[in-house]
Amino acid sequence: xxxxxxxxxxxxxxxxxxxxxxxxxxxxxxxxxxxxxxxxxxxxxxxxxxxxxxxxxxxxxxxxxxxxxxxxxxxxxxxxxxxxxxxxxxxxxxxxxxxxxxxxxxxxxxxxxxxxxxxxxxxxxxxxxxxxxxxxxxxxxxxxxxxxxxxxxxxxxxxxxxxxxxxxxxxxxxxxxxxxxxxxxxxxxxxxxxxxxxxxxxxxxxxxxxxxxxxxxxxxxxxxxxxxxxxxxxxxxxxxxxxxxxxxxxxxxxxxxxxxxxxxxxxxxxxxxxxxxxxxxxxxxxxxxxxxxxxxxxxxxxxxxxxxxxxxxxxxxxxxxxxxxxxxxxxxxxxxxxxxxxxxxxxxxxxxxxxxxxxxxxxxxxxxxxxxxxxxxxxxxxxxxxxxxxxxxxxxxxxxxxxxxxxxxxxxxxxxxxxxxxxxxxxxxxxxxxxxxxxxxxxxxxxxxxxxxxxxxxxxxxxxxxxxxxxxxxxxxxx
Amino acid sequence: xxxxxxxxxxxxxxxxxxxxxxxxxxxxxxxxxxxxxxxxxxxxxxxxxxxxxxxxxxxxxxxxxxxxxxxxxxxxxxxxxxxxxxxxxxxxxxxxxxxxxxxxxxxxxxxxxxxxxxxxxxxxxxxxxxxxxxxxxxxxxxxxxxxxxxxxxxxxxxxxxxxxxxxxxxxxxxxxxxxxxxxxxxxxxxxxxxxxxxxxxxxxxxxxxxxxxxxxxxxxxxxxxxxxxxxxxxxxxxxxxxxxxxxxxxxxxxxxxxxxxxxxxxxxxxxxxxxxxxxxxxxxxxxxxxxxxxxxxxxxxxxxxxxxxxxxxxxxxxxxxxxx
Numbered sequence: 001x002x003x004x005x006x007x008x009x010x011x012x013x014x015x016x017x018x019x020x021x022x023x024x025x026x027x028x029x030x031x032x033x034x035x036x037x038x039x040x041x042x043x044x045x046x047x048x049x050x051x052x053x054x055x056x057x058x059x060x061x062x063x064x065x066x067x068x069x070x071x072x073x074x075x076x077x078x079x080x081x082x083x084x085x086x087x088x089x090x091x092x093x094x095x096x097x098x099x100x101x102x103x104x105x106x107x108x109x110x111x112x113x114x115x116x117x118x119x120x121x122x123x124x125x126x127x128x129x130x131x132x133x134x135x136x137x138x139x140x141x142x143x144x145x146x147x148x149x150x151x152x153x154x155x156x157x158x159x160x161x162x163x164x165x166x167x168x169x170x171x172x173x174x175x176x177x178x179x180x181x182x183x184x185x186x187x188x189x190x191x192x193x194x195x196x197x198x199x200x201x202x203x204x205x206x207x208x209x210x211x212x213x214x215x216x217x218x219x220x221x222x223x224x225x226x227x228x229x230x231x232x233x234x235x236x237x238x239x240x241x242x243x244x245x246x247x248x249x250x251x252x253x254x255x256x257x258x259x260x261x262x263x264x265x266x267x268x269x270x271x272x273x274x275x276x277x278x279x280x281x282x283x284x285x286x287x288x289x290x291x292x293x294x295x296x297x298x299x300x301x302x303x304x305x306x307x308x309x310x311x312x313x314x315x316x317x318x319x320x321x322x323x324x325x326x327x328x329x330x331x332x333x334x335x336x337x338x339x340x341x342x343x344x345x346x347x348x349x350x351x352x353x354x355x356x357x358x359x360x361x362x363x364x365x366x367x368x369x370x371x372x373x374x375x376x377x378x379x380x381x382x383x384x385x386x387x388x389x390x391x392x393x394x395x396x397x398x399x400x401x402x403x404x405x406x407x408x409x410x411x412x413x414x415x416x417x418x419x420x421x422x423x424x425x426x427x428x429x430x431x432x433x434x435x436x437x438x439x440x441x442x443x444x445x446x447x448x449x450x451x452x453x454x455x456x457x458x459x460x461x462x463x464x465x466x467x468x469x470x471x472x473x474x475x476x477x478x479x
Numbered sequence: 480x481x482x483x484x485x486x487x488x489x490x491x492x493x494x495x496x497x498x499x500x501x502x503x504x505x506x507x508x509x510x511x512x513x514x515x516x517x518x519x520x521x522x523x524x525x526x527x528x529x530x531x532x533x534x535x536x537x538x539x540x541x542x543x544x545x546x547x548x549x550x551x552x553x554x555x556x557x558x559x560x561x562x563x564x565x566x567x568x569x570x571x572x573x574x575x576x577x578x579x580x581x582x583x584x585x586x587x588x589x590x591x592x593x594x595x596x597x598x599x600x601x602x603x604x605x606x607x608x609x610x611x612x613x614x615x616x617x618x619x620x621x622x623x624x625x626x627x628x629x630x631x632x633x634x635x636x637x638x639x640x641x642x643x644x645x646x647x648x649x650x651x652x653x654x655x656x657x658x659x660x661x662x663x664x665x666x667x668x669x670x671x672x673x674x675x676x677x678x679x680x681x682x683x684x685x686x687x688x689x690x691x692x693x694x695x696x697x698x699x700x701x702x703x704x705x706x707x708x709x710x711x712x713x714x715x716x717x718x719x720x721x722x723x724x725x726x727x728x729x730x731x732x733x734x735x736x737x738x739x740x741x742x743x744x745x746x747x748x749x750x751x752x753x754x755x756x757x758x759x760x761x762x763x764x765x766x767x768x769x770x771x772x773x774x775x776x777x778x779x780x781x782x783x784x785x786x787x788x789x790x791x792x793x794x795x796x797x798x799x800x801x802x803x
Binding site for chain 2: 048049052055056060061063064067068070071072084085086088089092093125126127128129130131132133134135136251253298300301
């Protein structure tokens with residue numbers, strides 16, 4: 001009776017979830033760690049520095065729960081723990097518990113809760129100090145011949161490295177040939193799907209890459225590092241060593257020289273890669289010391305990982321450089337090729353001055369960006385994060401007309417919404433049809449119905465139920 | 480919700496009280512040494528929660544108030560650069576700075592005959608000034624940044640061992656009102672001694688937690704659970720508040736804590752007995768009223784048969800304090 005079922009394929013590409021590190025979502029690294037085995041995690045928790053860095057990436061409520069349990073020797077009954085939270089806190093509390101359980105920090109248990117003993121002892125050690133793990137990095141002796149690099153030069157170095165990568169991405173396929181990042185970086189970009197090779201060997205940016213460019217630097221960094229972690233597994237590197245080195249870096253101090261002597265072979269091999277990404281600086285490739293840059297030391301914090309961008313030189317555009325008017329005109333006070341190239345993704349640039357670029361947001365320019373896979377939200381959030389201090393006085397920050405129009409342009413593209421499902425036709429009688437339809441309505445799976453033609457369309461989830469219902473009914477009818 | 484928070488800690492460092500506390504057996508006390516080591520673990524935990532969390536520590540010494548540490552680096556000590564790979568460096572600087580500045584001050588108090596009352600008010604006002612400055616600089620510098628959302632979510636934690644000094648009633652009340660205005664939460668941990676009326680009011684009026692520590696050996700756990708949650712997260716995690724608050728005020732004339740007082744009808748100053756002229760605003764009261772009040776006095780407060788403590792006053796209003 002269930003007639004020819006139709007399946008409609010997802011038409012438009014499903015927009016990738018662009019969950020930024022908002023309040024409700026966990027950090028990307030946390031999500032990655034949750035997919036790891038308990039064994040790996042327990043080995044990772046042996047290092048106090050790893051525990052401290054992971055702890056910082058947790059959400060506020062999770063952090064507080066860990067802290068509440070950290071100094072207790074005995075497990076706490078679940079009922080007691082549930083009494084700690086207020087009524088509004090019930091849902092976040094259960095989320096937090098399951099999140100911590102998946103990290104194997106707080107093993108799930110219906111009766112009593114206690115922290116993972118390895119995590120507990122390492123975290124206590126991190127807070128009280130002491131021990132002999134040496135996990136916070138060994139500083140080199142100060143010698144006068146090689147003073148540690150000053151913070152400005154570190155910043156400049158990190159920025160130069162990072163912008164080389166981004167600029168390479170944004171200008172690929174435009175006929176320009178900027179400085180190429182190292183082979184390792186190119187491979188990483190290709191593996192992460194941010195760039196793909198088209199006809200032969202030239203790399204071209206993908207739609208994921210375009211989206212990547214509009215993310216804040218912090219997220220870009222983690223995106224690449226997570227990809228690096230996944231590659232590390234394939235390269236037979238020990239994931240725990242890679243992770244604990246990254247987490248150690250995040251607990252190091254800017255402007256200090258660290259010794260490579262205590263590093264394992266894997267970690268020494270990582271130095272080269274991290275140097276290419278601009279996370280650390282070494283004087284020579286074989287140097288026995290390294291200094292972390294701001295990119296590395298802010299990995300687990302929310303302070304900006306990159307210092308003031310190169311460019312106008314007065315440093316004022318650190319906060320923002322974009323002025324957007326209600327007439328869709330956009331002024332960008334910058335001469336940074338990277339920022340101009342990124343703007344060029346969704347703005348028709350009209351004229352260029354030594355420290356100012358003027359452009360117009362047009363239907364065509366936004367359509368071009370949408371075609372590249374950039375979403376309207378990403379465009380808007382980029383404009384918001386890089387808005388000029390003058391713009392911040394406005395409320396709302398961006399002109400509403402422009403915001404709405406950008407969204408409308410996106411809607412134009414998504415006029416058709418697709419849903420998978422089954423079409424039920426050829427019912428023997430109107431009564432049959434209504435009976436089944438009623439059942440389907442109770443399940444809340446009806447997407448469309450037409451009673452004159454005795455057919456309706458139900459979603460995929462309901463199919464098994466409806467099918468069973470019809471079969472049962474026809475069997476009863478036949479009997 | 481996940482924004483950095485600022486914590487100012489005021490430590491009561493009255494040597495006499497700490498000695499009493501260490502000797503106390505019921506409830507078992509705690510030595511200053513143990514207290515400080517637990518406190519440092521707590522402070523480290525605050526910094527551990529978020530890289531951008533800031534901290535300022537003030538010491539209320541007998542007769543003076545000193546800033547012991549601030550994460551903006553205003554207090555520097557001459558501790559040698561140590562290369563210890565086992566400790567997170569910010570923790571190490573924090574711990575050594577606080578310990579050395581406390582030790583430095585305490586050494587100078589040895590052999591004093593009479594201990595001056597501690598500079599609690601000085602600490603409170605310094606902490607408020609510090610917070611005010613961080614808020615204003617955060618606001619002015621973040622005009623281009625996150626805007627007002629970047630403000631620091633500040634709170635003050637007072638760890639007290641000394642009893643109330645009734646002479647400080649007015650300045651403490653004034654501090655409380657400034658804290659309310661700045662939206663600063665004041666938490667109070669009473670580690671030793673009887674309930675502290677003024678600090679209780681401070682915690683109550685600013686929406687903070689007041690915790691009477693019953694087992695000083697578990698002090699760290701008390702602090703972790705009650706004082707570590709930032710104000711933003713207290714909507715989700717409950718912290719202990721008081722169910723009964725002592726709202727008694729101190730009179731302006733003798734600094735006595737009074738249950739029934741006389742209030743100037745012009746400036747709301749409190750007096751323990753009827754006075755002909757208000758000492759604050761110089762208002763002269765008519766002789767007749769004065770006479771009537773004096774006559775009514777024994778009825779209102781029969782001598783030798785003082786009424787019990789006032790009943791629980793929820794949402795009670797306190798008399799605004801004026802400089803006396």
